[in-house]
Structure formats: C-alpha cells, structure tokens
Amino acid sequence: MNGLQAYQRVNTQTSITDADPHKLIQLLYNGALERINMAKARMQANDYAGKGKLITKAIEIIGGLRSFLDFEKGGDLAAQLEALYDYMERTLFEANAKNDVAKLDEVANLLRSIKDGWDGIREEAVGQSAQVG
Secondary structure, three states: OOOOHHHHHHHHHHHHOOHHHHHHHHHHHHHHHHHHHHHHHHHHHHHHHHHHHHHHHHHHHHHHHHHHOHHHHHHHHHHHHHHHHHHHHHHEEEEEEEEHHHHHHHHHHHHHHHHHHHOOHHHHHHHHHHHHH
C-alpha cells in the first residue's frame, strides 16, 4: 500500500468515526456516486471486471442507505425512498449486464437529486440531534 492509499484509508476511517448520522449518509451518497463514475470510466475502457466490482460496491452502498430508512418517523417519504433505492439497484444490475452508460448516468442523476435534498437539510438535522443529545 502506498502512502496515498494509507492516507485515504485513515482519512476515510476518521471521517466515518467523526460523522454524525446526517454526515454518514452524505458520505454514503458520495461513495455511491464515486463508484458509479469510476464504473463508467472502467466501462468505457473495456475493463469489465473492474466495472463489475465498482457497480457491485455502488449497489451495496445503496443497500446501506436503504437500511437507514426509518419507516416509523419517515412514513410515506421512507417508503418512496425505499422504492427509489430498489429501482436504482435494479437499474445498476441492468447497466452492469448490458454495459449501459446511460443507465449509470440515470442512477447518478437520481442519487445527486436525493443528495442535494439531504445536503439542504443539514443544519436542521444537526440541530435536532444536538437538542436530543
């Protein structure tokens, strides 16, 4: 492992350790988007094994996002997000099977839209957790 990889690993572990719940979900969105962008580059370079690993990782991250859904507090929104995450996972499987860059772009755009909304509630979410704690 070179120095940069070691730094990135420590940096990632530190940011996860220091993350509040809102920040952790932001990190998951960022991680999924990164994997999709990297998979797109691997797909265009005809590196199908690398593409497959990255898409699988993105699907796992979306599964992680799904596991954070709170159906008691989230109600209809949580149910809608679950359906959207399910759609994204299926679309990524299809993108992987058909080497379809457009499907990768579709999921990335959906993730970015949700992430933008999530980023927009940062102050409110952190304020609530500060009041609770």
